[in-house]
Amino acid sequence: MKLIILCTETFPRATAILVLLLLISFSLASADFEQCLQDIQQGKHGTEGGRDNKGNEVDISKATAVSYEICVIACGSGRGAFYWSEFIQGFSSWDNLISVLLAVGSPTLAAYSAMLTVLNSRWVAGLFHKLNYPNVQSAVRILSSLQQGSTRIDRSDPSLLPSLVVLPQNDQWWKGMRKRLEYTHTWTVSAATSIAWVFIAYIFTVIDSFTGDVGQLVDASGQGVGSVWLWLLPVVISWLQISPKCDSKRLDEAFEETNMTAFVATSESTQPVLASSRNGHRAIYLEHRDGSLHTDERCTAPIFNYSRVFSWATMTEEVVDCFRPTSDRPPDVLEISSQHEHRLEMVQYYPTTIQHKYRWGSGVWSRIIIASSMALLLQWGTTGGALVIVISTPTKGLGCRSAAYLIYAFISTFIWGILLLSTVLAHYSTTESHESLRHRIAADLSIAFRRFGTVLASVNALVILLTNVLQLTGFFDRCYCDSSVMGLGAKFAYNVIDFVPDDVSAMKQAWKGGVILAVGSATAFVGILKLLIRNPSQREEN
Incomplete structure:
Protein backbone atom coordinates (compact mmCIF):
# COMPACT_ATOMS: atom_id res chain seq x y z
CA MET A 1 0.00 0.00 0.00
CA GLY A 76 -14.46 44.50 12.30
CA SER A 77 -14.10 42.06 9.39
CA GLY A 78 -11.21 40.11 10.91
CA ARG A 79 -11.27 36.64 12.40
CA GLY A 80 -12.02 35.66 15.96
CA ALA A 81 -9.45 35.04 18.67
CA PHE A 82 -7.17 32.03 18.34
CA TYR A 83 -7.07 29.66 21.35
CA TRP A 84 -4.16 27.22 21.35
CA SER A 85 -5.83 24.69 23.66
CA GLU A 86 -8.90 24.44 21.42
CA PHE A 87 -6.72 24.16 18.32
CA ILE A 88 -4.75 21.25 19.78
CA GLN A 89 -7.96 19.51 20.85
CA GLY A 90 -9.44 19.63 17.38
CA PHE A 91 -6.27 19.29 15.30
CA SER A 92 -4.99 16.15 17.01
CA SER A 93 -7.89 13.98 15.86
CA TRP A 94 -7.73 15.35 12.33
CA ASP A 95 -3.96 14.92 12.08
CA ASN A 96 -4.32 11.19 12.74
CA LEU A 97 -6.54 10.93 9.70
CA ILE A 98 -3.72 12.25 7.53
CA SER A 99 -1.55 9.20 8.28
CA VAL A 100 -3.93 6.88 6.39
CA LEU A 101 -5.09 9.06 3.50
CA LEU A 102 -5.63 7.25 0.19
CA ALA A 103 -7.03 9.89 -2.09
CA VAL A 104 -7.82 13.15 -0.34
CA GLY A 105 -8.83 14.94 -3.51
CA SER A 106 -11.66 12.53 -4.37
CA PRO A 107 -13.00 10.20 -1.69
CA THR A 108 -15.71 9.27 -4.18
CA LEU A 109 -13.11 7.82 -6.53
CA ALA A 110 -11.34 5.92 -3.72
CA ALA A 111 -14.60 4.38 -2.50
CA TYR A 112 -15.70 3.60 -6.06
CA SER A 113 -12.46 1.75 -6.84
CA ALA A 114 -12.69 -0.27 -3.63
CA MET A 115 -16.29 -1.35 -4.20
CA LEU A 116 -15.68 -2.03 -7.89
CA THR A 117 -12.75 -4.32 -7.03
CA VAL A 118 -14.96 -6.46 -4.80
CA LEU A 119 -17.79 -6.61 -7.34
CA ASN A 120 -15.35 -7.64 -10.06
CA SER A 121 -13.97 -10.43 -7.86
CA ARG A 122 -17.49 -11.78 -7.30
CA TRP A 123 -18.19 -11.56 -11.01
CA VAL A 124 -15.12 -13.54 -12.07
CA ALA A 125 -15.90 -16.19 -9.43
CA GLY A 126 -19.39 -16.46 -10.90
CA LEU A 127 -18.05 -16.94 -14.43
CA PHE A 128 -15.95 -19.93 -13.32
CA HIS A 129 -18.54 -21.30 -10.91
CA LYS A 130 -19.80 -24.21 -13.04
CA LEU A 131 -16.63 -24.91 -14.98
CA ASN A 132 -14.94 -28.21 -14.19
CA TYR A 133 -11.35 -28.26 -15.36
CA PRO A 134 -7.89 -28.18 -13.76
CA ASN A 135 -6.61 -24.80 -12.56
CA VAL A 136 -10.07 -23.19 -12.42
CA GLN A 137 -9.65 -22.10 -8.81
CA SER A 138 -6.20 -20.75 -9.54
CA ALA A 139 -7.60 -18.82 -12.49
CA VAL A 140 -10.23 -17.18 -10.27
CA ARG A 141 -7.64 -16.05 -7.74
CA ILE A 142 -5.14 -14.90 -10.36
CA LEU A 143 -7.62 -12.92 -12.44
CA SER A 144 -9.08 -11.27 -9.35
CA SER A 145 -5.61 -10.22 -8.20
CA LEU A 146 -4.69 -8.89 -11.64
CA GLN A 147 -7.14 -6.01 -11.25
CA GLN A 148 -4.12 -4.18 -9.81
CA GLY A 149 -2.09 -4.41 -13.00
CA SER A 150 -2.32 -3.37 -16.64
CA THR A 151 -2.68 -6.94 -17.88
CA ARG A 152 -3.03 -7.90 -21.54
CA ILE A 153 -3.44 -11.04 -23.66
CA ASP A 154 -1.00 -11.52 -26.53
CA ARG A 155 -3.10 -12.18 -29.63
CA SER A 156 -0.20 -12.20 -32.07
CA ASP A 157 -0.06 -15.99 -31.71
CA PRO A 158 -3.55 -17.57 -31.29
CA SER A 159 -2.04 -20.71 -29.77
CA LEU A 160 -0.52 -19.03 -26.70
CA LEU A 161 -3.61 -18.66 -24.50
CA PRO A 162 -5.24 -22.03 -25.41
CA SER A 163 -1.92 -23.75 -24.73
CA LEU A 164 -1.73 -22.09 -21.32
CA VAL A 165 -5.16 -23.52 -20.46
CA VAL A 166 -4.96 -26.97 -22.08
CA LEU A 167 -1.42 -28.25 -21.69
CA PRO A 168 -0.76 -30.08 -18.40
CA GLN A 169 2.81 -28.79 -18.56
CA ASN A 170 1.36 -25.37 -17.74
CA ASP A 171 -0.10 -26.48 -14.42
CA GLN A 172 3.11 -25.14 -12.91
CA TRP A 173 2.39 -21.72 -14.43
CA TRP A 174 -1.02 -21.50 -12.76
CA LYS A 175 0.30 -22.71 -9.41
CA GLY A 176 3.33 -20.45 -9.53
CA MET A 177 1.41 -17.33 -10.50
CA ARG A 178 -1.23 -17.93 -7.85
CA LYS A 179 1.44 -18.39 -5.19
CA ARG A 180 3.26 -15.19 -6.17
CA LEU A 181 0.08 -13.12 -6.20
CA GLU A 182 -1.50 -14.41 -3.01
CA TYR A 183 0.49 -12.27 -0.63
CA THR A 184 -1.75 -10.19 1.61
CA HIS A 185 -1.69 -6.97 3.57
CA THR A 186 -2.79 -8.23 6.96
CA TRP A 187 -4.17 -6.36 9.92
CA THR A 188 -0.89 -5.41 11.51
CA VAL A 189 -0.77 -3.95 14.99
CA SER A 190 0.21 -0.60 13.49
CA ALA A 191 -2.70 -0.52 11.04
CA ALA A 192 -5.25 -1.66 13.62
CA THR A 193 -3.96 0.82 16.18
CA SER A 194 -4.08 3.73 13.74
CA ILE A 195 -7.63 2.99 12.66
CA ALA A 196 -8.77 2.41 16.24
CA TRP A 197 -7.17 5.67 17.35
CA VAL A 198 -8.90 7.67 14.62
CA PHE A 199 -12.25 6.10 15.50
CA ILE A 200 -11.80 6.66 19.23
CA ALA A 201 -10.66 10.24 18.67
CA TYR A 202 -13.80 10.93 16.65
CA ILE A 203 -16.03 9.37 19.31
CA PHE A 204 -14.42 11.46 22.06
CA THR A 205 -14.81 14.57 19.91
CA VAL A 206 -18.53 13.84 19.55
CA ILE A 207 -18.95 13.14 23.26
CA ASP A 208 -17.07 16.30 24.16
CA SER A 209 -19.32 18.32 21.86
CA PHE A 210 -22.44 17.12 23.64
CA THR A 211 -21.12 17.42 27.19
CA GLY A 212 -18.90 20.51 27.04
CA ASP A 213 -19.57 24.21 26.78
CA VAL A 214 -21.26 24.31 23.38
CA GLY A 215 -20.74 28.04 23.00
CA GLN A 216 -16.97 27.65 23.15
CA LEU A 217 -16.69 24.35 21.29
CA VAL A 218 -18.96 25.20 18.39
CA ASP A 219 -16.17 26.39 16.12
CA ALA A 220 -13.10 24.49 17.31
CA SER A 221 -14.37 21.12 18.56
CA GLY A 222 -13.64 19.48 15.23
CA GLN A 223 -16.91 17.57 15.06
CA GLY A 224 -17.69 18.88 11.60
CA VAL A 225 -14.07 18.26 10.56
CA GLY A 226 -14.23 14.71 11.89
CA SER A 227 -17.45 13.95 10.02
CA VAL A 228 -16.22 15.27 6.68
CA TRP A 229 -13.12 13.03 7.01
CA LEU A 230 -15.02 9.97 8.25
CA TRP A 231 -15.04 8.45 4.75
CA LEU A 232 -11.39 7.59 5.30
CA LEU A 233 -12.08 4.81 7.79
CA PRO A 234 -14.28 2.61 5.54
CA VAL A 235 -11.96 3.15 2.55
CA VAL A 236 -8.83 2.08 4.45
CA ILE A 237 -10.68 -0.83 6.09
CA SER A 238 -11.92 -1.90 2.66
CA TRP A 239 -8.43 -2.05 1.17
CA LEU A 240 -7.11 -3.99 4.14
CA GLN A 241 -9.91 -6.51 3.55
CA ILE A 242 -9.24 -6.73 -0.19
CA SER A 243 -5.44 -6.91 0.16
CA PRO A 244 -4.59 -5.24 -3.16
CA LYS A 245 -1.46 -6.32 -5.02
CA CYS A 246 -0.21 -2.76 -5.44
CA ASP A 247 3.50 -3.56 -5.39
CA SER A 248 4.51 -3.01 -9.02
CA LYS A 249 7.90 -4.65 -8.50
CA ARG A 250 6.35 -7.85 -7.17
CA LEU A 251 3.88 -7.95 -10.05
CA ASP A 252 6.69 -7.57 -12.56
CA GLU A 253 8.71 -10.30 -10.88
CA ALA A 254 5.69 -12.63 -10.76
CA PHE A 255 5.14 -12.35 -14.52
CA GLU A 256 8.81 -12.44 -15.40
CA GLU A 257 9.53 -15.58 -13.39
CA THR A 258 6.30 -17.44 -14.07
CA ASN A 259 6.16 -16.77 -17.81
CA MET A 260 9.55 -18.46 -18.12
CA THR A 261 7.77 -21.74 -17.27
CA ALA A 262 4.96 -21.40 -19.85
CA PHE A 263 4.70 -24.03 -22.62
CA VAL A 264 3.06 -23.71 -26.03
CA ALA A 265 1.96 -26.23 -28.65
CA THR A 266 3.45 -25.61 -32.08
CA SER A 267 3.12 -27.07 -35.56
CA GLU A 268 6.90 -27.44 -35.77
CA SER A 269 7.28 -29.85 -32.86
CA THR A 270 5.59 -33.00 -31.64
CA GLN A 271 6.16 -31.89 -28.04
CA PRO A 272 5.16 -28.64 -26.31
CA VAL A 273 8.04 -26.20 -26.11
CA LEU A 274 8.80 -23.37 -23.74
CA ALA A 275 7.36 -20.14 -25.08
CA SER A 276 10.55 -18.39 -23.99
CA SER A 277 12.55 -20.55 -26.42
CA ARG A 278 10.62 -19.16 -29.40
CA ASN A 279 10.31 -15.40 -28.90
CA GLY A 280 9.30 -12.77 -26.37
CA HIS A 281 5.54 -13.34 -26.71
CA ARG A 282 3.55 -14.67 -23.71
CA ALA A 283 -0.13 -15.51 -23.33
CA ILE A 284 -0.70 -13.05 -20.46
CA TYR A 285 1.65 -10.20 -19.71
CA LEU A 286 1.90 -6.78 -18.04
CA GLU A 287 1.67 -3.81 -20.38
CA HIS A 288 4.55 -1.36 -19.99
CA ARG A 289 4.15 0.71 -23.13
CA ASP A 290 4.81 4.39 -22.88
CA GLY A 291 2.04 6.78 -23.74
CA SER A 292 -0.35 9.12 -22.01
CA LEU A 293 -3.53 7.24 -22.84
CA HIS A 294 -2.96 4.40 -20.36
CA THR A 295 -0.91 6.21 -17.71
CA ASP A 296 -3.35 5.47 -14.88
CA GLU A 297 -3.70 1.83 -15.92
CA ARG A 298 0.02 1.30 -15.37
CA CYS A 299 -0.20 2.65 -11.81
CA THR A 300 -0.68 -0.25 -9.40
CA ALA A 301 -1.97 1.77 -6.43
CA PRO A 302 -5.49 0.51 -5.62
CA ILE A 303 -7.28 3.78 -6.34
CA PHE A 304 -6.34 3.36 -10.01
CA ASN A 305 -8.42 0.18 -10.34
CA TYR A 306 -11.13 2.41 -11.82
CA SER A 307 -8.99 2.86 -14.95
CA ARG A 308 -8.66 -0.89 -15.63
CA VAL A 309 -12.29 -1.96 -15.34
CA PHE A 310 -12.96 -2.41 -19.08
CA SER A 311 -9.59 -3.81 -20.17
CA TRP A 312 -9.57 -6.22 -17.22
CA ALA A 313 -13.15 -7.38 -17.86
CA THR A 314 -12.58 -8.14 -21.54
CA MET A 315 -9.32 -9.94 -20.77
CA THR A 316 -11.03 -12.00 -18.08
CA GLU A 317 -13.82 -13.13 -20.38
CA GLU A 318 -11.30 -14.12 -23.00
CA VAL A 319 -9.58 -16.38 -20.48
CA VAL A 320 -12.90 -17.80 -19.30
CA ASP A 321 -13.90 -18.58 -22.88
CA CYS A 322 -10.75 -20.67 -23.22
CA PHE A 323 -11.77 -22.75 -20.22
CA ARG A 324 -15.36 -23.32 -21.38
CA PRO A 325 -14.66 -25.63 -24.37
CA THR A 326 -12.40 -27.83 -22.26
CA SER A 327 -15.13 -28.23 -19.66
CA ASP A 328 -17.71 -29.14 -22.33
CA ARG A 329 -15.68 -31.60 -24.37
CA PRO A 330 -15.47 -35.34 -23.56
CA PRO A 331 -12.51 -36.50 -21.45
CA ASP A 332 -11.13 -38.70 -24.24
CA VAL A 333 -10.91 -35.72 -26.57
CA LEU A 334 -9.24 -33.60 -23.88
CA GLU A 335 -6.71 -36.24 -22.98
CA ILE A 336 -3.24 -34.94 -23.69
CA SER A 337 -0.98 -37.35 -25.54
CA SER A 338 2.40 -36.95 -27.07
CA GLN A 339 0.93 -37.13 -30.54
CA HIS A 340 1.31 -33.93 -32.48
CA GLU A 341 -2.17 -33.93 -34.12
CA HIS A 342 -4.01 -34.25 -30.79
CA ARG A 343 -2.40 -31.14 -29.34
CA LEU A 344 -3.05 -29.17 -32.50
CA GLU A 345 -6.71 -30.24 -32.45
CA MET A 346 -7.18 -28.93 -28.93
CA VAL A 347 -5.40 -25.64 -29.54
CA GLN A 348 -7.16 -25.05 -32.84
CA TYR A 349 -10.53 -25.90 -31.29
CA TYR A 350 -10.63 -22.51 -29.58
CA PRO A 351 -12.28 -19.67 -31.47
CA THR A 352 -9.93 -17.02 -32.77
CA THR A 353 -12.39 -14.11 -32.46
CA ILE A 354 -13.04 -14.26 -28.73
CA GLN A 355 -11.65 -10.78 -28.23
CA HIS A 356 -14.46 -9.33 -30.37
CA LYS A 357 -17.24 -11.10 -28.48
CA TYR A 358 -17.28 -8.76 -25.52
CA ARG A 359 -16.41 -5.20 -26.36
CA TRP A 360 -16.84 -3.82 -22.84
CA GLY A 361 -17.24 -6.91 -20.66
CA SER A 362 -20.52 -8.54 -19.67
CA GLY A 363 -22.33 -6.94 -16.76
CA VAL A 364 -19.66 -4.27 -16.39
CA TRP A 365 -22.11 -1.38 -16.47
CA SER A 366 -24.26 -2.86 -13.71
CA ARG A 367 -21.16 -3.22 -11.53
CA ILE A 368 -20.17 0.36 -12.29
CA ILE A 369 -23.63 1.59 -11.29
CA ILE A 370 -23.59 -0.32 -8.00
CA ALA A 371 -20.05 0.78 -7.12
CA SER A 372 -20.91 4.36 -8.04
CA SER A 373 -24.03 4.33 -5.88
CA MET A 374 -22.10 3.06 -2.85
CA ALA A 375 -19.30 5.58 -3.38
CA LEU A 376 -21.77 8.45 -3.60
CA LEU A 377 -23.54 7.18 -0.49
CA LEU A 378 -20.28 7.28 1.45
CA GLN A 379 -19.14 10.65 0.08
CA TRP A 380 -22.40 12.49 0.56
CA GLY A 381 -23.38 10.64 3.71
CA THR A 382 -20.24 11.75 5.57
CA THR A 383 -20.25 15.21 3.97
CA GLY A 384 -23.98 15.51 4.60
CA GLY A 385 -23.41 14.75 8.28
CA ALA A 386 -20.81 17.51 8.46
CA LEU A 387 -23.16 19.91 6.66
CA VAL A 388 -26.02 19.16 9.07
CA ILE A 389 -23.73 19.83 12.03
CA VAL A 390 -22.35 23.10 10.69
CA ILE A 391 -25.50 24.51 9.09
CA SER A 392 -27.60 23.84 12.20
CA THR A 393 -25.17 25.76 14.38
CA PRO A 394 -26.37 29.38 14.88
CA THR A 395 -26.38 31.44 12.85
CA LYS A 396 -28.22 28.77 10.86
CA GLY A 397 -27.67 28.70 7.13
CA LEU A 398 -24.97 28.32 4.50
CA GLY A 399 -21.72 29.86 5.72
CA CYS A 400 -17.99 29.64 5.07
CA ARG A 401 -17.53 26.25 6.74
CA SER A 402 -20.56 24.54 5.21
CA ALA A 403 -19.79 26.02 1.77
CA ALA A 404 -16.26 24.64 1.96
CA TYR A 405 -17.56 21.13 2.76
CA LEU A 406 -20.18 21.36 0.02
CA ILE A 407 -17.65 22.47 -2.58
CA TYR A 408 -15.21 19.76 -1.48
CA ALA A 409 -17.79 17.01 -1.91
CA PHE A 410 -19.02 18.42 -5.21
CA ILE A 411 -15.51 18.60 -6.66
CA SER A 412 -14.76 15.10 -5.35
CA THR A 413 -17.83 13.80 -7.17
CA PHE A 414 -16.97 15.75 -10.31
CA ILE A 415 -13.44 14.27 -10.31
CA TRP A 416 -14.86 10.77 -10.06
CA GLY A 417 -17.23 11.47 -12.93
CA ILE A 418 -14.64 12.99 -15.24
CA LEU A 419 -12.11 10.21 -14.58
CA LEU A 420 -14.77 7.58 -15.20
CA LEU A 421 -15.57 9.30 -18.49
CA SER A 422 -11.85 9.34 -19.27
CA THR A 423 -11.73 5.56 -18.78
CA VAL A 424 -14.72 5.03 -21.06
CA LEU A 425 -13.13 7.14 -23.81
CA ALA A 426 -9.76 5.42 -23.41
CA HIS A 427 -11.30 1.97 -23.83
CA TYR A 428 -13.48 3.13 -26.71
CA SER A 429 -10.45 4.51 -28.51
CA THR A 430 -8.69 1.13 -28.30
CA THR A 431 -11.65 -0.69 -29.87
CA GLU A 432 -11.56 1.52 -32.97
CA SER A 433 -9.03 1.56 -35.77
CA HIS A 434 -5.98 3.60 -34.87
CA GLU A 435 -6.45 5.46 -38.13
CA SER A 436 -10.00 6.43 -37.19
CA LEU A 437 -10.76 10.08 -36.50
CA ARG A 438 -13.10 8.99 -33.73
CA HIS A 439 -10.25 7.07 -32.13
CA ARG A 440 -7.99 10.09 -32.10
CA ILE A 441 -10.68 12.39 -30.72
CA ALA A 442 -11.66 9.90 -27.98
CA ALA A 443 -8.02 9.33 -27.03
CA ASP A 444 -7.24 13.06 -26.87
CA LEU A 445 -10.34 13.77 -24.77
CA SER A 446 -9.49 10.88 -22.44
CA ILE A 447 -5.99 12.24 -21.83
CA ALA A 448 -7.29 15.78 -21.31
CA PHE A 449 -9.99 14.67 -18.86
CA ARG A 450 -7.54 12.51 -16.91
CA ARG A 451 -5.00 15.29 -16.57
CA PHE A 452 -7.63 17.82 -15.59
CA GLY A 453 -9.13 15.46 -13.03
CA THR A 454 -5.72 14.71 -11.52
CA VAL A 455 -4.81 18.38 -11.20
CA LEU A 456 -8.22 19.21 -9.77
CA ALA A 457 -7.87 16.42 -7.21
CA SER A 458 -4.55 17.85 -6.05
CA VAL A 459 -6.04 21.30 -5.68
CA ASN A 460 -9.09 19.93 -3.87
CA ALA A 461 -6.88 18.04 -1.42
CA LEU A 462 -4.79 21.10 -0.61
CA VAL A 463 -7.86 23.30 -0.25
CA ILE A 464 -9.66 20.95 2.18
CA LEU A 465 -6.48 20.58 4.23
CA LEU A 466 -6.07 24.33 4.38
CA THR A 467 -9.78 24.80 5.15
CA ASN A 468 -9.63 22.42 8.10
CA VAL A 469 -6.54 24.08 9.52
CA LEU A 470 -8.19 27.49 9.15
CA GLN A 471 -11.36 26.25 10.84
CA LEU A 472 -9.50 24.74 13.76
CA THR A 473 -7.55 27.96 14.29
CA GLY A 474 -10.70 30.10 14.40
CA PHE A 475 -10.03 31.77 11.04
CA PHE A 476 -13.71 31.44 10.06
CA ASP A 477 -14.87 32.97 13.33
CA ARG A 478 -15.53 36.35 11.76
CA CYS A 479 -18.60 38.45 11.01
CA TYR A 480 -18.97 37.36 7.40
CA CYS A 481 -18.80 33.63 8.19
CA ASP A 482 -20.68 33.65 11.51
CA SER A 483 -23.52 35.67 9.97
CA SER A 484 -24.12 33.07 7.21
CA VAL A 485 -24.00 35.81 4.60
CA MET A 486 -23.67 33.23 1.80
CA GLY A 487 -27.03 31.71 2.62
CA LEU A 488 -29.02 34.64 4.03
CA GLY A 489 -27.56 37.50 2.00
CA ALA A 490 -25.91 40.60 3.45
CA LYS A 491 -29.24 42.35 3.99
CA PHE A 492 -30.78 39.63 6.16
CA ALA A 493 -27.65 38.10 7.67
CA TYR A 494 -27.06 38.31 11.42
CA ASN A 495 -24.46 36.97 13.84
CA VAL A 496 -25.51 34.97 16.91
CA ILE A 497 -22.96 35.70 19.61
CA ASP A 498 -24.66 34.67 22.83
CA PHE A 499 -26.29 31.23 22.80
CA VAL A 500 -29.58 30.72 24.66
CA PRO A 501 -30.89 27.37 26.02
CA ASP A 502 -33.23 26.85 23.04
CA ASP A 503 -30.27 27.20 20.68
CA VAL A 504 -28.27 24.59 22.53
CA SER A 505 -31.14 22.10 22.64
CA ALA A 506 -31.97 22.44 18.93
CA MET A 507 -28.30 22.37 18.01
CA LYS A 508 -27.63 19.14 19.88
CA GLN A 509 -30.60 17.45 18.22
CA ALA A 510 -29.31 18.45 14.79
CA TRP A 511 -25.81 17.33 15.73
CA LYS A 512 -27.16 13.90 16.66
CA GLY A 513 -28.73 13.63 13.21
CA GLY A 514 -25.48 14.66 11.56
CA VAL A 515 -23.46 12.10 13.49
CA ILE A 516 -25.98 9.35 12.73
CA LEU A 517 -25.93 10.24 9.02
CA ALA A 518 -22.11 10.26 8.81
CA VAL A 519 -21.51 7.15 10.89
CA GLY A 520 -24.46 5.32 9.33
CA SER A 521 -23.26 5.84 5.77
CA ALA A 522 -19.72 4.75 6.67
CA THR A 523 -21.05 1.67 8.47
CA ALA A 524 -23.36 0.77 5.58
CA PHE A 525 -20.47 0.96 3.11
CA VAL A 526 -18.24 -1.33 5.17
CA GLY A 527 -21.11 -3.72 5.93
CA ILE A 528 -22.14 -4.16 2.30
CA LEU A 529 -18.53 -4.57 1.18
CA LYS A 530 -17.84 -7.23 3.82
CA LEU A 531 -21.04 -9.02 2.79
CA LEU A 532 -19.86 -9.11 -0.80
CA ILE A 533 -16.41 -10.37 0.23
CA ARG A 534 -17.85 -13.19 2.33
CA ASN A 535 -19.86 -14.58 -0.59
CA PRO A 536 -17.47 -14.40 -3.53
CA SER A 537 -18.61 -17.65 -5.12
CA GLN A 538 -22.19 -16.57 -5.68
CA ARG A 539 -22.78 -16.62 -9.41
CA GLU A 540 -23.56 -13.28 -11.00
CA GLU A 541 -25.94 -13.45 -13.92
CA ASN A 542 -24.72 -11.76 -17.06
Missing part, protein backbone atom coordinates in the same frame (compact mmCIF):
# COMPACT_ATOMS: atom_id res chain seq x y z
CA LYS A 2 2.55 2.51 -1.20
CA LEU A 3 0.01 5.30 -1.49
CA ILE A 4 -0.76 5.12 2.22
CA ILE A 5 2.94 5.22 3.06
CA LEU A 6 3.48 8.17 0.74
CA CYS A 7 0.62 10.09 2.31
CA THR A 8 1.82 9.19 5.78
CA GLU A 9 5.31 10.56 5.09
CA THR A 10 4.44 13.59 2.97
CA PHE A 11 1.27 15.14 4.34
CA PRO A 12 2.38 15.54 7.98
CA ARG A 13 5.48 17.45 6.85
CA ALA A 14 3.49 19.72 4.56
CA THR A 15 0.89 20.21 7.25
CA ALA A 16 3.51 21.09 9.87
CA ILE A 17 4.93 23.82 7.62
CA LEU A 18 1.45 25.07 6.85
CA VAL A 19 0.49 25.19 10.50
CA LEU A 20 3.68 27.06 11.41
CA LEU A 21 2.99 29.75 8.82
CA LEU A 22 -0.60 30.06 9.94
CA LEU A 23 0.33 30.36 13.61
CA ILE A 24 2.69 33.20 12.76
CA SER A 25 -0.11 35.06 11.03
CA PHE A 26 -2.55 34.28 13.86
CA SER A 27 -0.29 35.95 16.39
CA LEU A 28 -1.70 39.24 15.09
CA ALA A 29 -4.63 40.98 16.75
CA SER A 30 -8.12 39.45 16.35
CA ALA A 31 -11.70 40.30 17.20
CA ASP A 32 -13.19 39.61 20.63
CA PHE A 33 -16.86 38.96 19.87
CA GLU A 34 -17.94 38.71 23.50
CA GLN A 35 -16.56 42.18 24.26
CA CYS A 36 -17.98 43.42 20.98
CA LEU A 37 -21.50 42.29 21.96
CA GLN A 38 -21.21 44.03 25.31
CA ASP A 39 -20.23 47.27 23.59
CA ILE A 40 -23.21 47.00 21.25
CA GLN A 41 -25.60 46.26 24.12
CA GLN A 42 -24.34 49.37 25.90
CA GLY A 43 -25.25 51.47 22.85
CA LYS A 44 -21.71 52.44 21.86
CA HIS A 45 -22.59 51.86 18.21
CA GLY A 46 -26.12 53.17 18.17
CA THR A 47 -29.51 51.66 18.89
CA GLU A 48 -30.07 49.72 15.66
CA GLY A 49 -29.01 46.22 14.66
CA GLY A 50 -30.02 44.21 17.73
CA ARG A 51 -31.37 40.73 16.93
CA ASP A 52 -32.51 37.63 18.76
CA ASN A 53 -31.16 34.24 17.74
CA LYS A 54 -33.88 33.80 15.13
CA GLY A 55 -33.00 37.06 13.39
CA ASN A 56 -35.88 39.16 14.77
CA GLU A 57 -35.23 42.78 15.72
CA VAL A 58 -35.02 43.41 19.49
CA ASP A 59 -33.98 46.19 21.83
CA ILE A 60 -30.22 46.65 21.56
CA SER A 61 -29.72 46.06 25.30
CA LYS A 62 -31.36 42.62 25.03
CA ALA A 63 -29.62 41.53 21.85
CA THR A 64 -27.96 38.12 21.73
CA ALA A 65 -27.21 38.50 18.01
CA VAL A 66 -26.42 41.46 15.78
CA SER A 67 -27.01 42.33 12.13
CA TYR A 68 -24.17 41.73 9.74
CA GLU A 69 -23.74 45.48 9.10
CA ILE A 70 -23.38 46.30 12.81
CA CYS A 71 -21.09 43.28 13.29
CA VAL A 72 -18.66 44.61 10.71
CA ILE A 73 -18.82 48.14 12.13
CA ALA A 74 -18.43 47.15 15.77
CA CYS A 75 -16.31 44.00 15.55
